[in-house]
Every structure is written in structure tokens, then in C-alpha cells.
Amino acid sequence: MDEIRAIAIVLIASGVAALTTPLVIRFAKRIGAVDRPNDRKISRRQGMPLLGGLAVAAGCGAGLVVIQVLGVEANVMPQVWAFAGGAFILMSAGAWDDRFGLTVFKKLSVQIVAASIAILAGFSLDLFSIPLTSLVSEVPLWILWPVSLVWIVGVTNAMNLVDGLDGLSAGLGAIIAMTLTIICWQGGQWVGVVIGLALFGALVGYLPYNFPPARIFLGDTGSLVIGFGLALMALEGYRKEAILAFLVPVLALAIPLLDTLLSITRRLRSGTGVFSPDRLHMHHRLLHREGSHKNAVLMLYFLTSCFCMIAVSFSQLDGWLAVVYLAAVVAVTVRLLRNLDAFSLEVGTEDLSETAGKRPVASDAADGDPS
Numbered sequence: 001m002d003e004i005r006a007i008a009i010v011l012i013a014s015g016v017a018a019l020t021t022p023l024v025i026r027f028a029k030r031i032g033a034v035d036r037p038n039d040r041k042i043s044r045r046q047g048m049p050l051l052g053g054l055a056v057a058a059g060c061g062a063g064l065v066v067i068q069v070l071g072v073e074a075n076v077m078p079q080v081w082a083f084a085g086g087a088f089i090l091m092s093a094g095a096w097d098d099r100f101g102l103t104v105f106k107k108l109s110v111q112i113v114a115a116s117i118a119i120l121a122g123f124s125l126d127l128f129s130i131p132l133t134s135l136v137s138e139v140p141l142w143i144l145w146p147v148s149l150v151w152i153v154g155v156t157n158a159m160n161l162v163d164g165l166d167g168l169s170a171g172l173g174a175i176i177a178m179t180l181t182i183i184c185w186q187g188g189q190w191v192g193v194v195i196g197l198a199l200f201g202a203l204v205g206y207l208p209y210n211f212p213p214a215r216i217f218l219g220d221t222g223s224l225v226i227g228f229g230l231a232l233m234a235l236e237g238y239r240k241e242a243i244l245a246f247l248v249p250v251l252a253l254a255i256p257l258l259d260t261l262l263s264i265t266r267r268l269r270s271g272t273g274v275f276s277p278d279r280l281h282m283h284h285r286l287l288h289r290e291g292s293h294k295n296a297v298l299m300l301y302f303l304t305s306c307f308c309m310i311a312v313s314f315s316q317l318d319g320w321l322a323v324v325y326l327a328a329v330v331a332v333t334v335r336l337l338r339n340l341d342a343f344s345l346e347v348g349t350e351d352l353s354e355t356a357g358k359r360p361v362a363s364d365a366a367d368g369d370p371s
Contacts, residue, residue: 001190005070006197009063013201017059021209024055025216033099035217050098052210053222056170056202057091060229063198079191082121083232086114087225090156094220107220108153114228115152123232124148152231158256159227161263162282165297166214167207172255172304173226174203179252179308180233183315192236199229212294227256247326251311255282255304258337303336 028034028049035048064084068077093110096102102110125148128137139147163169181196203226209215218226234249250257259282286296310329314322 001185001193005067006193008070009066009194009197010201010204012066013059013063013198014205015059016062017055017202017205018208019205020058021052021055021206021216024051025049025209027051027054028216031099033095033219048214049216050219051095051221052170052206052216052218053091053094053220053225055209055216056199056206056218056222057087057225059202059205060087060198060225063201064194067194067198076190076194079121079123080194082117082123083195083229086117087228089114089117090224090228091221094222094224098219098221107224111153111156111224111228112149115149115156115231118152118228118232119145119148123152123235125151125235125238127238148235151235152228154260155231155234155253155257156224156227158253158260159230160220160223161260162256163218163223165212165293165300166217167211167297168300169218169223169226170203170207170210171297171301173230174200174207175301175304175308176230176252176256177203177233179311180230180237180249182312183237183248183252184233186315187237189236192233195229195236196233199226199233212297248311248315251314251329252308254307254333255300258282258333262337 028051029047033050034046035050036046061084064080067080089110093102093107097107124139124144126139126144128139159169159173162172177196177200181193181200184190184192184196206222210218230253234253237249237252262282282300286299314325314329
């Protein structure tokens with residue numbers, strides 16, 4: 001992979017996504033795939049077209065076709081097309097959900113099928129570097145499958161859960177995709193590079209239509225595909241066989257992963273179901289604190305960029321220095337979460353409802369995130 005081909009992939013993916021999005025807007029309105037505000041969401045813009053993920057998928061697919069035309073190493077394409085197959089399954093299920101609705105367990109079943117295809121193609125956590133040593137061990141199959149499955153499904157849903165403000169999931173996805181592409185490039189993991197370039201380009205082309213104030217929402221059609229792609233890129237990126245290697249992609253995905261873990265913990269603590277809705281996600285709290293939809297989104301872009309820069313820096317460290325660096329990151333992260341009052345079960349619930357009623361707040365997720 002050279003720089004010229006990389007730029008070509010990004011440009012084609014971006015251009016196709018940008019040109020396709022207006023067509024998707026008209027298509028979504030014609031078939032009735034539009035947002036319908038209810039008690040589970042903070043959206044106040046009934047009739048906003050969904051299915052934005054179709055444009056992202058079109059751009060990403062175009063990028064993958066360019067890769068095939070320009071030519072890459074033969075051993076790269078089988079995994080790339082496995083990603084495309086899994087993404088197509090998720091996109092189809094997401095589109096059905098955006099139009100007609102799917103139960104949580106049906107969506108979870110589809111995600112498990114897509115994740116299984118990816119694992120069979122080689123996207124798995126198959127190596128483990130033992131901390132503070134140079135020893136690298138292979139992960140046995142009976143551990144490899146469940147751990148890889150939980151990772152892929154978990155990250156896929158994390159991007160769906162964080163999809164709560166205009167431009168949030170698409171923007172975070174673009175930032176994280178570029179970061180993981182850099183990490184994969186540094187480690188010579190060209191499958192991750194190829195997927196990352198196509199996904200980044202597609203998101204950049206789509207984002208102008210989704211940035212506040214949005215003209216279209218991603219819906220589950222897009223958020224699930226974005227999460228799936230980032231999960232597979234992370235599995236490729238960690239293969240740099242170094243101490244604490246898997247923490248590098250985890251750091252890049254810190255914001256959506258932290259939001260998901262905090263949501264699960266909060267709901268368990270309050271005695272509600274894991275899939276029960278609430279309005280205490282990070283983006284809800286930031287929306288209340290910043291008082292502006294756009295400012296809240298930009299703040300989360302900034303925080304994600306900081307974690308991504310930390311991830312790239314961390315990939316160059318080893319030994320005790322990496323441990324010290326990680327401890328500092330954890331300390332700063334805990335402080336950040338406390339500043340956001342992210343551990344609270346009560347703060348902001350009423351205020352957020354009041355805030356949502358005063359300004360055009362929207363949720364990209366149609367029915368995926370019960371936020």
C-alpha cells in the first residue's frame with residue numbers, strides 16, 4: 001500500500017458517499033423510513049429521514065472496489081470481503097429496523113452472525129502479549145471465539161449507543177477510523193488499513209449532511225456498520241506484538257466504550273434492565289452542560305481526538321514506561337468522568353428533558369439506542 005492508492009481510496013469513498021446522501025434522503029422519505037420521536041428518545045424533529053448508513057455503506061463499498069481495481073496483496077482481499085459481507089448483513093438488518101422495527105434480541109442475533117463471519121475470516125484476538133515480558137502466546141480456540149465475539153458485538157453496539165446527537169457517531173467514527181488506520185499502517189496490518197481508509201472516506205463524505213443541524217440521521221443502518229468496521233480494525237491493529245498491545249485500539253475507542261460500560265453499570269445499579277432507556281449518556285450530560293447541540297458534539301470530537309492521540313503515542317511505548325503512561329491516562333480519565341458527573345444515577349434527568357424540549361435536539365439512532 002502506497003500513499004497515492006491510499007488517497008485515491010479516501011477520495012472515491014468520500015465522493016460516492018457525498019453524492020449518494022441526497023438520493024438516500026429522498027428514498028428514505030418516499031418509503032417512510034423517518035424518525036418518529038417517542039419517550040425513548042430526545043428527538044424533536046419528526047419526519048427526519050433515516051437510512052444515512054446506506055450512503056456510508058455505498059461510499060465504503062466504492063472504496064473497497066477501488067482497492068480491488070488498484071490491486072493489493074492477494075492475502076488481504078478475503079478478509080476485506082468478509083468485512084463487506086458482515087457489514088451488508090448489519091446494514092440490511094439496520095435498514096429493516098429503521099423502517100419497520102426489530103426487537104433487541106433479533107438485532108443481537110444478526111450481530112452475532114456478522115461477528116461469526118468475521119472471526120471465521122481471521123478477525124480475532126488470537127495473540128496475547130504477556131505484560132512486562134517479551135513473551136507472546138497464542139489464544140486457544142475456546143477462549144478466542146467468545147472473547148472475539150464479545151469484542152465485535154460490544155464495539156458494534158457501543159457506536160450505536162453513542163449515536164445520540166447530530167453528527168456524533170459519524171464524526172467519532174471518522175476520527176477513530178483514521179487513528180486505527182495509522183496504528184494498522186505502523187504495524188503493517190494492511191487489512192485494517194484498507195477497511196479504515198474506505199470507512200474514513202465514506203464518513204467524511206457523509207458528515208456534512210449529518211453535522212448539526214442534520215438533514216439525515218444514520219439510523220441503525222449506519223451506526224451498526226461503523227461499529228462493526230471499527231471493531232475489526234481494532235482486532236487488526238493490536239497485532240503489533242508488544243506489551244499491552246491491545247490497549248492501543250481500546251484507547252482509541254475510549255469514549256464509546258466508556259459510555260457503554262457506564263450505561264450498563266448505571267442500569268444495573270438502579271435495578272433496571274440493561275436495555276432500559278435513560279438520558280444519562282455522556283452526550284446528554286454534555287448537551288446539558290454546554291447548552292448547545294453543536295458545542296456538545298465538538299467537545300466529544302475533542303475528547304475522542306485526545307484519546308486517539310494518546311493511543312498513537314502509546315503504541316510507541318514499551319516496558320514500565322507504558323505502565324506508568326497508562327496509569328496517568330486512567331487517572332485523568334477518572335477525573336474527567338467525575339467532572340461530567342458520569343457516575344451519578346440522578347443528576348441531569350429532569351434538566352435534560354427540559355433542555356431537550358427547548359431546542360431541536362435529535363438522536364441519530366432510530367430505535368437502536370433507547371436513549
